[in-house]
Amino acid sequence: MAGGAVVAAGVFGMIAIAYANTSLPTEKDYQESAVAQGSIFKYANGKTFAKVGTRRTIIKLADVPKHVQDSVISAENRSFRQDVGISIPSLARSVWMTATGQQTQGGSTITQQMARNYFEGLSKEVAIKRKVKEIFVAVKIDREWDKDKILEYYLNTISFGRNTYGIQAAAQEFFGKSAKNLTLAEGIYLAGRIQRPGDFDRYESEGKYGPTMERFDYVLKGLPVVNPEYTAKVQGLKFPKPRKPRVTEEYRGAEGYMLNIVERELASKYGISKEDLASGGYTITTSFDPAVMAAAKRAVESRTGVYSKTVHTSLAAVNPKNGQVVGFYSGRNFLGDFNNRAFDATKQAASAFKPYVLAAWLADGHSLSSYISGKSPYQADNTKEIRNSGGASFGSINLVTATAKSVNTVFVQMGEKVGLDAVANIAKGAGVGQKATSILKENSVDWAIKNHSYAATIGSATVTAVEQANGYGIFANAGKHIDWHTVVRVDQRDRDTGRNDTKYREQRTAREVISADVAADATYAMTQVVKAGTGGAANLGARPVAGKTGTNNESKDAWFVGFTPQLSTAVGMYQEVPVDAKTGKELPYNPKTGKPLNKKKKYVMAERSLPGAIGGGGVPTQIWHDFMAEALKDAKIEQFPPRANTGQPENLAPSPAPTPTPDPEDTEEPEDPNDQNGWPPVDDDQFPDEPMDNGGPEDSGCAENDLFCDANADSPEESGTSRDDGGNGGQGRPTSNHSIPTTAPSGRGTGDDR
Numbered sequence: 001m002a003g004g005a006v007v008a009a010g011v012f013g014m015i016a017i018a019y020a021n022t023s024l025p026t027e028k029d030y031q032e033s034a035v036a037q038g039s040i041f042k043y044a045n046g047k048t049f050a051k052v053g054t055r056r057t058i059i060k061l062a063d064v065p066k067h068v069q070d071s072v073i074s075a076e077n078r079s080f081r082q083d084v085g086i087s088i089p090s091l092a093r094s095v096w097m098t099a100t101g102q103q104t105q106g107g108s109t110i111t112q113q114m115a116r117n118y119f120e121g122l123s124k125e126v127a128i129k130r131k132v133k134e135i136f137v138a139v140k141i142d143r144e145w146d147k148d149k150i151l152e153y154y155l156n157t158i159s160f161g162r163n164t165y166g167i168q169a170a171a172q173e174f175f176g177k178s179a180k181n182l183t184l185a186e187g188i189y190l191a192g193r194i195q196r197p198g199d200f201d202r203y204e205s206e207g208k209y210g211p212t213m214e215r216f217d218y219v220l221k222g223l224p225v226v227n228p229e230y231t232a233k234v235q236g237l238k239f240p241k242p243r244k245p246r247v248t249e250e251y252r253g254a255e256g257y258m259l260n261i262v263e264r265e266l267a268s269k270y271g272i273s274k275e276d277l278a279s280g281g282y283t284i285t286t287s288f289d290p291a292v293m294a295a296a297k298r299a300v301e302s303r304t305g306v307y308s309k310t311v312h313t314s315l316a317a318v319n320p321k322n323g324q325v326v327g328f329y330s331g332r333n334f335l336g337d338f339n340n341r342a343f344d345a346t347k348q349a350a351s352a353f354k355p356y357v358l359a360a361w362l363a364d365g366h367s368l369s370s371y372i373s374g375k376s377p378y379q380a381d382n383t384k385e386i387r388n389s390g391g392a393s394f395g396s397i398n399l400v401t402a403t404a405k406s407v408n409t410v411f412v413q414m415g416e417k418v419g420l421d422a423v424a425n426i427a428k429g430a431g432v433g434q435k436a437t438s439i440l441k442e443n444s445v446d447w448a449i450k451n452h453s454y455a456a457t458i459g460s461a462t463v464t465a466v467e468q469a470n471g472y473g474i475f476a477n478a479g480k481h482i483d484w485h486t487v488v489r490v491d492q493r494d495r496d497t498g499r500n501d502t503k504y505r506e507q508r509t510a511r512e513v514i515s516a517d518v519a520a521d522a523t524y525a526m527t528q529v530v531k532a533g534t535g536g537a538a539n540l541g542a543r544p545v546a547g548k549t550g551t552n553n554e555s556k557d558a559w560f561v562g563f564t565p566q567l568s569t570a571v572g573m574y575q576e577v578p579v580d581a582k583t584g585k586e587l588p589y590n591p592k593t594g595k596p597l598n599k600k601k602k603y604v605m606a607e608r609s610l611p612g613a614i615g616g617g618g619v620p621t622q623i624w625h626d627f628m629a630e631a632l633k634d635a636k637i638e639q640f641p642p643r644a645n646t647g648q649p650e651n652l653a654p655s656p657a658p659t660p661t662p663d664p665e666d667t668e669e670p671e672d673p674n675d676q677n678g679w680p681p682v683d684d685d686q687f688p689d690e691p692m693d694n695g696g697p698e699d700s701g702c703a704e705n706d707l708f709c710d711a712n713a714d715s716p717e718e719s720g721t722s723r724d725d726g727g728n729g730g731q732g733r734p735t736s737n738h739s740i741p742t743t744a745p746s747g748r749g750t751g752d753d754r
Helices: 002-021 066-076 088-099 110-118 128-144 147-157 167-175 184-193 197-205 210-226 253-270 274-279 290-304 350-363 399-404 408-418 420-429 444-458 465-471 516-532 619-631
Strands: 039-042 048-052 159-161 282-286 311-318 325-329 371-373 396-398 487-493 500-505 546-551 557-564 567-580 603-608
Touching: 039 253, 048 253, 048 274, 066 110, 066 147, 066 184, 066 210, 110 128, 110 147, 147 167, 159 167, 159 184, 159 197, 167 184, 184 210, 197 210, 253 274, 253 282, 253 290, 253 487, 290 311, 290 325, 290 619, 311 465, 311 619, 325 465, 350 399, 350 408, 350 420, 350 444, 350 516, 350 546, 350 557, 371 408, 396 399, 399 408, 399 516, 408 420, 408 444, 420 444, 465 557, 465 567, 516 546, 546 619, 557 619, 567 619
Parallel strands: 039 282
Antiparallel strands: 039 048, 282 487, 311 325, 311 567, 371 396, 487 500, 546 557, 557 567, 567 603
16 A cells, blocks of 8 residues: 555656646747638728638637537537636546557547647647647646636637638638627537538538538537526527538639739739738738729620630729729639730730820920821831831821821831930830830830830830730829839738738839820820721710720731720730640630640640731720720719920921812812922821731721721811810620740831731
8 A cells, every 4th residue: 555655646746747847838839820810802892802821810709609609618628617627537538548559539628629729839649748748738728827718719720621710710611601690500510510620521512411410419419518598599409501612712713813913912012922821811902993893804705705715805904093903804714714914915015105105206395286207118227117007108297197097107207306215215114014024134115126126116015904004094194103003901910919900001102204294295196096096986975085006917916005084994905826836837726715626735825816807996995995984984074184285396297288278269179289398288088998918907907897997087187176076986886824925026017007
């Protein structure tokens, strides 16, 4: 007897020493996985469109109903509020069976589970040494922490299945509501899942609810044990079938394109990586407007559904006052087509680049009233011969008419006069050509000038839709540029206080690229593109619109970029077909997918002419119109600033003599209006509606049978006063992977650009 007492005393002493030497962790000694919270992404209106990373939202115990707390206690540890952090009977049974190798037994209280799941150093390895340390920590926690604190930490760390951690995420996943709104039956169901969440996921995915129903009954029957008040409340309580699992592919659909560009911006501007987002508990408020995103989708898909999937459309809409991207279209499903075209597809700007040349001309002190020869072809230094669309030659015309009719040779001469550096400075100041730097190793405007000289003035530089929408913002925003962005605010949940603290706000520094007067005059010229030029399909009636069409050689790239005072939008179209990776030979493809019929064939995507010779003034302008009409339907109609008439006339060709007005009684023909230098005045008949040599349309983009296209628009008045003829007003409108981005100009320097 005495010997046994000595042994017992020795064992007790050893346990006492071990207990005394076991330090109590603090709340900051957590495992990273125990507090990891995923991040959420919101539209500008606060609605969530994506979640990434660990699905956990840490909440206070006060936000968890008492019946949910008691359900968890009933499921896991019915003596929780009375025990000392451990259950002696359960513990003895667990240690014995684990030591003898019979089976693994849990035997853990809520306090033990919390300690094991939360604190660093208490691994989940099944071993007696770990179990003993866990016991000591649990007992010490129970002495130092109150029961509510232990339960709160437990409810925020435990797994409920479906990749959810914590009661709040579980409530949202299984019942689509906040934890504070869970019913008694729903609380019982979730509590029952804690035992084997992975197994219950598998059973329920197979339509087998028996195991979770059995567990539901177990928890329900235990509630009166926890608190007798539940005896009547649980009578007749029915099993609450949870909702089906939500798709966990965060990048599915259009949301994938939004998530993709926002994550890239967070990494490049704020140093927040995807790994940080997975566990950092960030809330990112973006600039995207859900109604504008929906309008972009409808406008693009309703106009392009008749084409093969090799035809691609990008759309980007930017608020010129703050640089926020409010909407865009890159495709239907990011998981099926990962090319985020609105931000990444670099295509020749074609004539949609000309407004930057016009701005350089005006900034150099020359006016819109200047006259320049529209003769074709035209030979500039170190440049391949430039022709107008269809090879048409024009007489001496002012810059309003040249802009409206997109006369190539006029813009080349403007570039010669002001210098290509001046043009480049304005275009680059507006953010144009930067995306191509990753491939060209320099801005595409600089590249175009270096490789194509004055052909750069008619759009041999490559741009993205968002660059063009943002670039035209200088005209809508009185000459000031703000870099485009999608991140408005970044908040992060503080793990100690539970508050969401703002870490970053949008960066929107404005810089002046051109003067307000230059912007006003350039805008005026672009309004004539819509009222009486190549962009008639963009007319929005009473709402003023300015913009520019663009179609490059062989109609491979087609654009319309336009703006109102409050929104600037670019629409671009191009076609890419699969070709053999070795030979470059075009491969047969499925028009519904755009992918080769032979799936084993190695291929790359090569650009081809758009079907039906689509031009900038055709389908792209129609898409732009449809989108803007819907996106701005509730917006106030704002006016552009009046024409400023900045600068002085700089005639590179003689000003045409006015046409004589014949006497009504004079039966003789009027004199030939040509002056002694042979420069005739501009005449609408000099704008022939005929195809180009290569079969492409005029800059009006009139494809065959396109009844809506405004090919024979009148010239704007030479006086500089706008005729409010309203264009066609949009009346009679018909309804209608292995990719290598195109960065280098093709053809012969876009000599046939419209």
